[in-house]
Amino acid sequence: MKITFPHMGNMYLPVKAMFDDLGVEVVLPPKNSKKTLEIGTKYSPELICLPMKINLGNYIESIQKGADTIVVTGSCGPCRFGYFAEVEKEILKDLGYDVEFVVLEAPEGDMKELYRRISKIANTRNMVKIAKGLKGGIGVLKKIDKFEETVLRVRPYEKNKGEIDKLYKTLIKSLENSTGSQAMIELINEAQKHIEKIPIDPDRDVLKVGLVGEIYTIIEDFANIDIGKKLNDLGVEVHKSHTTSGWLLEHLFYNSIGSTREKDIRNAAKPYVKTMVGGHGRETIGHTILYAQEGYDGVIQVMPFTCMPEIVAMSLLPQVQNAYNIPIMTLIIDEMTGEAGYITRLEAYIDLLRNRRGKYKNEKMLSWR
Numbered sequence: 001m002k003i004t005f006p007h008m009g010n011m012y013l014p015v016k017a018m019f020d021d022l023g024v025e026v027v028l029p030p031k032n033s034k035k036t037l038e039i040g041t042k043y044s045p046e047l048i049c050l051p052m053k054i055n056l057g058n059y060i061e062s063i064q065k066g067a068d069t070i071v072v073t074g075s076c077g078p079c080r081f082g083y084f085a086e087v088e089k090e091i092l093k094d095l096g097y098d099v100e101f102v103v104l105e106a107p108e109g110d111m112k113e114l115y116r117r118i119s120k121i122a123n124t125r126n127m128v129k130i131a132k133g134l135k136g137g138i139g140v141l142k143k144i145d146k147f148e149e150t151v152l153r154v155r156p157y158e159k160n161k162g163e164i165d166k167l168y169k170t171l172i173k174s175l176e177n178s179t180g181s182q183a184m185i186e187l188i189n190e191a192q193k194h195i196e197k198i199p200i201d202p203d204r205d206v207l208k209v210g211l212v213g214e215i216y217t218i219i220e221d222f223a224n225i226d227i228g229k230k231l232n233d234l235g236v237e238v239h240k241s242h243t244t245s246g247w248l249l250e251h252l253f254y255n256s257i258g259s260t261r262e263k264d265i266r267n268a269a270k271p272y273v274k275t276m277v278g279g280h281g282r283e284t285i286g287h288t289i290l291y292a293q294e295g296y297d298g299v300i301q302v303m304p305f306t307c308m309p310e311i312v313a314m315s316l317l318p319q320v321q322n323a324y325n326i327p328i329m330t331l332i333i334d335e336m337t338g339e340a341g342y343i344t345r346l347e348a349y350i351d352l353l354r355n356r357r358g359k360y361k362n363e364k365m366l367s368w369r
């Protein structure tokens with residue numbers, strides 16, 4: 001069995017760590033590229049959302065490298081993610097690819113079936129071994145997410161431009177060349193210590209922006225055209241409202257114990273959207289309100305073209321913008337999105353935020369006199 005899975009941000013590293021620990025052979029899909037998207041777009045239904053097109057491109061590229069089993073997560077609720085696996089299975093069959101799909105979910109709450117699927121992939125019935133593999137993978141995932149969060153927060157303050165990029169690239173390369181969760185955790189710990197010591201200029205006038213929207217386009221930098229780095233380069237500290245570890249832990253644990261952060265997000269969104277609207281539409285509203293309350297300068301919603309849950313959220317965001325006096329911009333992405341136009345919109349938005357901050361500063365100074 002040669003396993004593959006779709007790309008989503010740095011998730012391939014913890015997944016590789018987990019399968020290394022379990023002794024399972026993995027075929028890593030080539031990094032997302034124009035070619036991946038072209039392949040996925042060619043064989044996907046025209047109006048399906050961007051994540052499925054990229055995922056399909058990942059599978060075809062991995063199959064060409066020898067993968068025979070595709071592992072994906074399932075979903076539920078009024079969003080197309082729930083039927084991605086079924087549609088992709090049919091498309092690959094029509095293209096003549098003989099691959100097996102393993103969907104990691106508990107169908108109708110059947111935990112025995114979930115366990116059966118995991119032990120099939122892991123090729124063992126040893127629960128302790130499976131639990132250790134999962135623990136190692138989650139450990140790597142949490143650490144790499146924390147590191148990325150630090151990069152997006154600190155990079156606009158660095159004194160020697162490019163130092164953090166260099167550290168990040170070196171870390172990713174070392175992780176790709178290492179085997180098993182323990183080795184990866186040690187490498188990330190080292191890099192985390194290093195990044196915290198990088199010289200910064202804390203007095204620099206840096207703006208703060210929160211990214212909300214569809215989870216895949218927030219996490220996968222190929223899909224969002226590397227928005228985090230582009231904003232950092234414009235002198236903006238960035239916080240992503242979604243991380244893979246956050247999503248995983250929310251599904252595995254928080255939903256059952258009722259996490260406070262999740263409750264806060266849903267309570268904040270309640271006056272605008274009372275029920276689940278699929279995907280993370282409700283969370284987009286809740287996160288935006290929390291960012292406004294935490295004093296962020298602006299919020300950017302990122303979403304794929306035709307994403308229904310985010311269209312619902314987008315229609316409500318103007319009310320949130322007025323009520324909380326925070327500028328919100330929406331970026332809609334598909335395979336036709338051009339980088340130059342995208343950068344122009346970001347620059348114009350950041351100019352607006354900078355002028356606004358300057359105006360408030362002046363008003364404050366005048367009120368002091």
Ligand code: SF4
Nearest residue numbers: 049079080081279307
């Ligand atoms: S949230 Fe939107 S983009 Fe993501 S799978 Fe659902 S419909 Fe598609």
